[in-house]
Amino acid sequence: MIGVVGLAMAYVVGSFPSAYIAGRMLKGIDLRTLGSGNLGTTNVYREIGLGPAIVVLLVDAAKGALPVVVLPALLGVGFTGTNSSAWWAIAFGVAAIAGHAKPIFLLWNGGGKGVATAAGVFLALTPLPALAALAAFVAIVAFTRFVSLASMIAVLTLPALEWFDGGASPVFLASIAVALFVVWAHRTNLVRLRSGTEPRLGRPAGGTP
Secondary structure (H helix, E strand, O other): OHHHHHHHHHHHHHOOOHHHHHHHHHHOOOHHHOOOOOOOHHHHHHHOOHHHHHHHHHHHHHHHHHHHHHHHHHHOOOOOOOHHHHHHHHHHHHHHHHHHHOOHHHOOOOOOOOHHHHHHHHHHHOHHHHHHHHHHHHHHHHHHOOHHHHHHHHHHHHHHHHHHHHOOOHHHHHHHHHHHHHHHHOHHHHHHHHHOOOOOOOOOOOOOO
8 A cells, every 4th residue: 555655656746747837937838739749858948948958857857766766765665676675666766757758737638758757767776777878868869969769779778788787677677668668659759760850959949059
């Protein structure tokens, strides 16, 4: 029962609609109706600007990291490295990602694709593999300026990094599931990448790249 409460709490934390709030507060717009329609960092960058995008990125990552770090200790299912406790921490992280993708505060209408929140989850669980995947993301964005491509390659790289770090651990298995979800969430981006119509990362609204 305590675990169920924790999952609900993690989902609510993940549901905090940072991109939506940024659009409403700073420009009086609903980002679900502009640009990609996605409530994520890239759409904030393109429609509002670099500064708000950085804030949204950090908040979305924190939405993933905090449930993993705080809830196990708070609820007495501490992340001590054993399989059972590791699964609790992972479950809270996955619940946060689900909240980000389908936020209860927006009545499940809109959300993000889970990349930043997933990054926060894995940075909290296994920092070194997550940082390596993040480095791959940054390098691919710098080289291609396709955020969607970089996101998918980074999450698909993560399971291999997790395997080298800890073998067939609970975190490795979770990384496979999250990678599949993130790629599925980018299915329309895949179509545009194949057709050559995917927009590259350019200048933000009212600012410089």
